[in-house]
Amino acid sequence: MSSFPRFGDVAHVGHVELRTPNPDASLDFFTSVVGLHETARSGDSVYLRAWGDYERHTLKLTAHATSGLGHLGLRARDEETLQALVTHLGEHGFTGEWTEDVGHGPAYRVATPDGHAIELYWQTERFTATPAIATAFKNQPQRYVPRGIAPRRLDHINLLARDVTPTREFFQQRLGLRLTEQIILDDRTEAGAWLSATNKSYDVAITRDKTGASGRLHHVTFMMDSREDVLRAADVLRDADVPIETGPHKHNIGQTFFLYCFEPGGNRFEIGAGGYLIFDPDWKPIVWTEAERAKGQAWGLQTVSSFHTRGTPPVEGFD
Amino acid sequence: MSSFPRFGDVAHVGHVELRTPNPDASLDFFTSVVGLHETARSGDSVYLRAWGDYERHTLKLTAHATSGLGHLGLRARDEETLQALVTHLGEHGFTGEWTEDVGHGPAYRVATPDGHAIELYWQTERFTATPAIATAFKNQPQRYVPRGIAPRRLDHINLLARDVTPTREFFQQRLGLRLTEQIILDDRTEAGAWLSATNKSYDVAITRDKTGASGRLHHVTFMMDSREDVLRAADVLRDADVPIETGPHKHNIGQTFFLYCFEPGGNRFEIGAGGYLIFDPDWKPIVWTEAERAKGQAWGLQTVSSFHTRGTPPVEGFD
Amino acid sequence: MSSFPRFGDVAHVGHVELRTPNPDASLDFFTSVVGLHETARSGDSVYLRAWGDYERHTLKLTAHATSGLGHLGLRARDEETLQALVTHLGEHGFTGEWTEDVGHGPAYRVATPDGHAIELYWQTERFTATPAIATAFKNQPQRYVPRGIAPRRLDHINLLARDVTPTREFFQQRLGLRLTEQIILDDRTEAGAWLSATNKSYDVAITRDKTGASGRLHHVTFMMDSREDVLRAADVLRDADVPIETGPHKHNIGQTFFLYCFEPGGNRFEIGAGGYLIFDPDWKPIVWTEAERAKGQAWGLQTVSSFHTRGTPPVEGFD
């Protein structure tokens, strides 16, 4: 029990800030098509959450010259752990600064080795439903509102990294996340790493950016209650004229059921469901080889080539 | 970080030992109707697991004069935590003894305040599939085998207690589980408590035994991947001539979808799916009042009266 | 091929007119909670349809002093068949009159032996979507709009009859529907009959009215795409403060998955999914005995006692 940090010290992915050069259209997509709920506005940002999210927001949309990740918010286990994480990060050369934002207490902002902004925080505001969306389900922050896709909650983020390994180690060693699955190519390159702060099979994924760029975003994912709900989401996207990049299909990694599209700001967005839970506290990471990945996803769908190069902000010459 | 134990120190419910006065019929039920897989036999016991369970067994069936709980196995976070838990228990007057069993390392057996046998262990044998049931899903211990109901995994146990509070405090204070939901009657009696060692909304439930008996079992639950699977399980039970006590329906508590029946040894058995995950590390327990419980389950089904008195072993004069 | 009418001569249940003494609340329920689409208003009536219904309306809500059935619209196979049905009815003593209504051509109105108004018609207006709800699914009349429960289509009607047999024979012999299932009590009374104009296991059900009244309505049913959708509908109803009378559960008859509630006008309303299709052109009706019915629904849920007496309009002294 002496080691620090341990699994559980970062409790979960709290929120994701997406930058969008097309803020009105992005907001319309996330509210009308995805069905998220707006809870605040501040400066160039609009704050959103899904009906099952307990915090004031899980998605922050910020008008910006480019698309891409603003920051990733991670909620610590408690106040004491937050302070210890900050100290620990400093001891390992990850120095950042304390910042403030809507909806939660002081957040310590620090960069991953690949340059993604991370914010660690503890204090948070829990969402309280207005009477119009109050619910008899006492263990749920508000009622289910059937508007658009209506996912239940933020699920995970997938970062792109020029070099996966140091950023994977950052989440694993500096933040205590558990490495659950991994892609190791024939030349020993780590092409992808999936890490978890919870019993879910992943909360943060890091995959190799073949463009050679750093600090980019691959996608953000919200979760449905059932795979049937993902199939219905596909119908909603079609009739909203939002092309599906790939899916619905089942990932080999995590066994989650997925579909991908792009929001109007250019960021990739995933709707998911299912997947397995990990209870083994001594879980051995599952390693996928190049040959295994070449077989495609769980039922044979080939991984689309844009998956390895298209991220946000875009890199010229790649799509 | 100084407090001990903390949430996560008990990693998860590992297995449940059920006693049965009707061992052959119980075994046939759990293999043919439920579709569990036998992995070992020893003495009067047969060891079983579901296709998604990573350990060698999650259900131990033991021939006995009566029905009821043999013991509840809880896997610790690591070896060091196991030892610390044993020390901690002793400091608080819970002294037990080290025992041995098939499938895992040394287990420390201790009784809850209400008398249920608990075993804490760390070392375990992971299940390795034979070629006949090997799977291409590398993150899954074996292939899905469509036999009977075919649940994915053990989910939770519900204990009956003459007095809920001390046993709830035992799991909460001595073992670090998180109290997630609770029933408090008008006279302040704690009629039920739901606790979790994971992000699931509960792993151990304790409900009041209205017969006044101690140490009894209410039910053990295995989990399906979808609610649709629970509906199919109901068909399978019907054609296997296994009456459904109540359900399928949705619990208010945990929002899990459920059905209950009795295995031939007399123990109550639940098939479940769904429910919500808890990510908030500072979750405030949901408290249900007597009036709220009187409204029945989530969609209005009245809780069957046998739920408050029928447990195993049976108490004469109650059913 | 000489017999007339034959199965298929009545093509399907086209629409149901419900009377409501509470028209504003009923309309709000069917649009906001159920999620139907308004397509016309005329006189005291509002015309509604589900997103998958091909005709201009499938539910007509009419303000009236009481609740109950206005009429049941049945669409004939073609014009020639419609005329032949009218002649045939007259030859067997069922004389009615031609009427006009919004959304379809001339309809011949005639009463069942128990007094329910039936309207037979052929010409109809197909629904054409406005651009706002147009769809890329060319074989679907409009896009799926996730509002409230959002059923796909009208499914069936259940009439109450003081004497089931003559009204069952009316649909079977005079209109060519196929008898698919039946309840025959120990004293040979026919307590229920399920008839179909299509490959669905029933389109019209007739069950005995234990109050001794005539011409009453038991319920009208709209259909979801999946049983999972019915479970979601139950959540929507709960948060809309609409009590569920019984269900979700599976009917023995038809194997449909169901839930029942009451619309603000007092009429019983069912949300369903699933069930089996009948392809056998020589289907032998399934007969359920009193003892079999006493076992409850498919998974054991007891049929609620109000099912045998509560209908619309209400009968004093019964509920």
Add this chain to the structure above:
Amino acid sequence: MSSFPRFGDVAHVGHVELRTPNPDASLDFFTSVVGLHETARSGDSVYLRAWGDYERHTLKLTAHATSGLGHLGLRARDEETLQALVTHLGEHGFTGEWTEDVGHGPAYRVATPDGHAIELYWQTERFTATPAIATAFKNQPQRYVPRGIAPRRLDHINLLARDVTPTREFFQQRLGLRLTEQIILDDRTEAGAWLSATNKSYDVAITRDKTGASGRLHHVTFMMDSREDVLRAADVLRDADVPIETGPHKHNIGQTFFLYCFEPGGNRFEIGAGGYLIFDPDWKPIVWTEAERAKGQAWGLQTVSSFHTRGTPPVEGFD
């Protein structure tokens, strides 16, 4: 009512005879992997059915030098209609011969314009369950047996034709099926036609054989109760080492959810679920253009190129 035949005169697709050069492996696939039930053997043939099929068999597997269609069995509405259909066929130059087979009465065997063997019959043997698979669901021929994929029933057949139009007209004009959907290319070629004998959106599909061959089979389809079941079937196929050609995905045509694989004899086999029902007796066929088809399936999956050339028996130089 004077026209003949009319919709409904052919009641449904009764069975399909598949030829296989690999009979033992094909039988093992259809029983162990698909989970069909063997009901008879005769000569070089084994007769199979799904748990929900009411007739003695719906799939006849016949050892043969090549793969491909043996024949397609269509059940007539009644004996009188069967005789009238035979007369009608002869009047239009389609002369065949009466044949005998296991499980049903005399069948009239005739060839489609493209050369596929069709058998029309009326008398049939209904399946009667042995006690081991008897069911409490009285409206179901046997209990659901969870073995392999376990589809409910035979659904449809897809024929390949060198020239779609005459074979489509054969089913439409000579057998009374309803044309429900159609693909018309820019040059006015009819590339595909979907026809139905029931309220399902299709029972027989005919698509253009780009190899120029005649009389070939594209695929045979069995149906699951839910789309979730199709997703599970994909897992079962993967672990049985049966590659999935394409899917799971949603067809634009019929809106059915699908996956395709090949049985060991080489014939394409589909597992499906869902789709819409047609109630309109005056349904206007949905026509898909070349441009619309180029957009892929419902959610954008491109139709695999092998779909236009790979059929059975195989044509040299095409795959």
